[in-house]
Amino acid sequence: MSNFSIDALQHKINTKTKPLGSLGILEKLALQIGTVQQTLLPQVVQPHIVVFAADHGIAAAGLVNPFPQAVTAQMVYNFCAGGAAINAFCKVNDCSLTVVDCGVKTVFDTSLPITHSKIAMGTANYLEGKAMSEPQVQQAMQIGVQAVEQAYQKGTNVIGFGEMGIGNTSAASLLMSAILGLPVQDCVGRGTGVNDSQLTTKLATLEKVYQLHQLSLPSAQPLALLQAVGGFEIAAMVGAFLHAYKLQMVFLVDGFIATSAYLIAQLIEPAIVANAVFAHCSQEQGHTTMLHHLHATPLLQLQMRLGEGTGAAMAIPILRAACSFVNEMASFESAGVSTGT
Amino acid sequence: MSNFSIDALQHKINTKTKPLGSLGILEKLALQIGTVQQTLLPQVVQPHIVVFAADHGIAAAGLVNPFPQAVTAQMVYNFCAGGAAINAFCKVNDCSLTVVDCGVKTVFDTSLPITHSKIAMGTANYLEGKAMSEPQVQQAMQIGVQAVEQAYQKGTNVIGFGEMGIGNTSAASLLMSAILGLPVQDCVGRGTGVNDSQLTTKLATLEKVYQLHQLSLPSAQPLALLQAVGGFEIAAMVGAFLHAYKLQMVFLVDGFIATSAYLIAQLIEPAIVANAVFAHCSQEQGHTTMLHHLHATPLLQLQMRLGEGTGAAMAIPILRAACSFVNEMASFESAGVSTGT
Numbered sequence: 001m002s003n004f005s006i007d008a009l010q011h012k013i014n015t016k017t018k019p020l021g022s023l024g025i026l027e028k029l030a031l032q033i034g035t036v037q038q039t040l041l042p043q044v045v046q047p048h049i050v051v052f053a054a055d056h057g058i059a060a061a062g063l064v065n066p067f068p069q070a071v072t073a074q075m076v077y078n079f080c081a082g083g084a085a086i087n088a089f090c091k092v093n094d095c096s097l098t099v100v101d102c103g104v105k106t107v108f109d110t111s112l113p114i115t116h117s118k119i120a121m122g123t124a125n126y127l128e129g130k131a132m133s134e135p136q137v138q139q140a141m142q143i144g145v146q147a148v149e150q151a152y153q154k155g156t157n158v159i160g161f162g163e164m165g166i167g168n169t170s171a172a173s174l175l176m177s178a179i180l181g182l183p184v185q186d187c188v189g190r191g192t193g194v195n196d197s198q199l200t201t202k203l204a205t206l207e208k209v210y211q212l213h214q215l216s217l218p219s220a221q222p223l224a225l226l227q228a229v230g231g232f233e234i235a236a237m238v239g240a241f242l243h244a245y246k247l248q249m250v251f252l253v254d255g256f257i258a259t260s261a262y263l264i265a266q267l268i269e270p271a272i273v274a275n276a277v278f279a280h281c282s283q284e285q286g287h288t289t290m291l292h293h294l295h296a297t298p299l300l301q302l303q304m305r306l307g308e309g310t311g312a313a314m315a316i317p318i319l320r321a322a323c324s325f326v327n328e329m330a331s332f333e334s335a336g337v338s339t340g341t
Numbered sequence: 342m343s344n345f346s347i348d349a350l351q352h353k354i355n356t357k358t359k360p361l362g363s364l365g366i367l368e369k370l371a372l373q374i375g376t377v378q379q380t381l382l383p384q385v386v387q388p389h390i391v392v393f394a395a396d397h398g399i400a401a402a403g404l405v406n407p408f409p410q411a412v413t414a415q416m417v418y419n420f421c422a423g424g425a426a427i428n429a430f431c432k433v434n435d436c437s438l439t440v441v442d443c444g445v446k447t448v449f450d451t452s453l454p455i456t457h458s459k460i461a462m463g464t465a466n467y468l469e470g471k472a473m474s475e476p477q478v479q480q481a482m483q484i485g486v487q488a489v490e491q492a493y494q495k496g497t498n499v500i501g502f503g504e505m506g507i508g509n510t511s512a513a514s515l516l517m518s519a520i521l522g523l524p525v526q527d528c529v530g531r532g533t534g535v536n537d538s539q540l541t542t543k544l545a546t547l548e549k550v551y552q553l554h555q556l557s558l559p560s561a562q563p564l565a566l567l568q569a570v571g572g573f574e575i576a577a578m579v580g581a582f583l584h585a586y587k588l589q590m591v592f593l594v595d596g597f598i599a600t601s602a603y604l605i606a607q608l609i610e611p612a613i614v615a616n617a618v619f620a621h622c623s624q625e626q627g628h629t630t631m632l633h634h635l636h637a638t639p640l641l642q643l644q645m646r647l648g649e650g651t652g653a654a655m656a657i658p659i660l661r662a663a664c665s666f667v668n669e670m671a672s673f674e675s676a677g678v679s680t681g682t
């Protein structure tokens with residue numbers, strides 16, 4: 001550990017038996033993981049995904065979401081039964097998964113194998129007032145901190161975050177609009193699949209919210225934005241990103257909603273970018289813009305738009321491969337392979 | 342098996358607990374794999390990579406290659422010692438690997454754990470005549486057939502092909518130029534890393550070869566092209582693609598050189614496209630053009646340019662994930678999740 005330097009790691013990467021730079025993004029990723037872990041032997045140990053679930057007050061009215069609000073709770077049950085996409089992807093990629101109820105609008109039996117941290121039966125409707133109280137923002141962020149801490153204590157060094165919350169692309173769009181200083185219409189997309197008429201209603205609704213909460217004010221602070229239009233699961237992810245950074249873990253930034261939480265977290269602590277691996281570029285239209293704003297190159301472009309941390313789970317094998325070439329490959333010298341001219 | 346229909350598989354995919362189409366490319370991939378395998382339960386069984394190695398007569402002069410010709414053999418030893426990138430990626434992705442000597446310019450000890458199928462000590466220099474004789478083309482293609490057959494007999498149902506051969510981006514560029522009807526300069530790139538002056542020499546050399554063999558003739562037949570400027574490893578891949586198709590296996594098309602072989606194979610049997618999964622878009626400039634010509638969307642864009650089948654090996658987890666969601670996820674009905682409006 002004490003011998004670590006970025007130059008030494010770069011040298012190790014450069015002298016592997018391959019043309020210089022020929023592993024492209026994997027070389028940058030290996031350098032990043034090794035730097036975060038401060039080692040010439042980067043590793044992915046017990047990768048873990050946390051899915052934060054919560055409901056959004058706005059979703060009860062059906063103005064922004066094609067799926068009914070009840071689907072948030074139904075999907076929590078589905079996660080527990082192993083039937084969701086994130087279950088399949090975690091299983092196939094040998095990645096553990098926990099689900100956290102941050103504020104789903106259903107009373108779950110305490111025997112349900114999730115982390116029971118319900119703050120309220122969903123956020124308040126931000127068409128009528130702030131989505132959360134100030135203490136609720138802190139409470140939600142603390143849920144994220146706790147989830148990361150638990151995984152860390154079990155030995156995880158790479159963690160990704162997903163979300164489930166009917167209506168949460170709307171919260172993400174509003175946060176994006178405020179932080180990037182872009183018109184709401186440039187930040188709103190079809191989410192899980194609104195049709196043209198639903199999209200018009202969604203956009204009109206969110207423009208009203210934007211005005212109501214004066215999100216255009218450049219003086220708006222990240223936590224105030226979160227309080228006004230965020231979600232419990234989004235606030236939890238903000239806390240999770242910050243704590244993963246604090247614990248020197250590599251963390252995966254999933255899709256549109258996770259990246260909206262990342263935008264808030266990075267405003268609070270810009271240094272977290274060092275630990276951030278952008279997993280997948282979502283089909284949700286605003287995500288490309290967010291990634292561009294962050295100068296981020298995602299590992300995967302699989303045209304997914306599902307959330308749940310699916311992009312993060314799909315990226316795990318790529319992180320493993322990046323570590324493996326650093327640890328397994330011979331150097332030109334050790335293999336007796338001639339170098340280029 | 343008898344109940345299989347594409348419609349039934351598409352219906353199964355559509356009724357999984359996720360917004361319609363929200364797994365993007367994975368949904369198309371799952372449909373393709375299931376269709377090739379004629380099953381509603383697509384699977385990746387014992388995925389396997391074959392690396393075909395051979396030398397190119399042109400490379401002895403050093404006009405097209407920054408690495409010396411001896412590196413082909415050195416890398417074969419490196420594959421056997423487990424020290425190359427393809428070893429690391431196969432290991433981390435639980436994929437088996439075999440290496441085939443189709444014509445490396447070194448006498449290998451028969452105890453070396455490779456398939457010993459040397460046709461000659463490299464191809465002839467296509468600056469002076471045809472790279473191969475007609476029987477050598479057939480012999481090389483048969484090597485590919487045998488490699489696929491062996492993997493198939495062991496239970497493999499997904500196979501990828503890689504190559505090692507100093508100078509083989511030049512052969513691939515010439516094949517591309519002839520088949521796509523593009524000027525040589527649009528098909529020549531930096532390969533493993535030629536500098537500006539080396540690139541100028543490489544281009545001038547290949548333009549001379551292009552004229553010498555009259556590659557511009559639209560009447561040129563695929564096997565004649567292969568004979569004039571191909572490589573033993575490229576011809577082996579042609580045979581391998583065709584045989585994998587014949588055996589109803591899913592096969593992975595790796596980077597620039599593998600895709601040049603695929604271009605030949607598809608001219609011989611256009612139907613093979615049904616079984617082809619394009620794994621990775623190489624940084625070698627011509628590869629994007631090739632993929633565009635084939636209307637192919639590669640699974641990965643990791644900016645690699647290494648060959649060896651590395652792109653194919655990196656794609657294996659994505660194929661596994663595509664199968665896993667079809668087999669593991671619940672349907673809306675079975676999970677009691679409400680569908681969208």
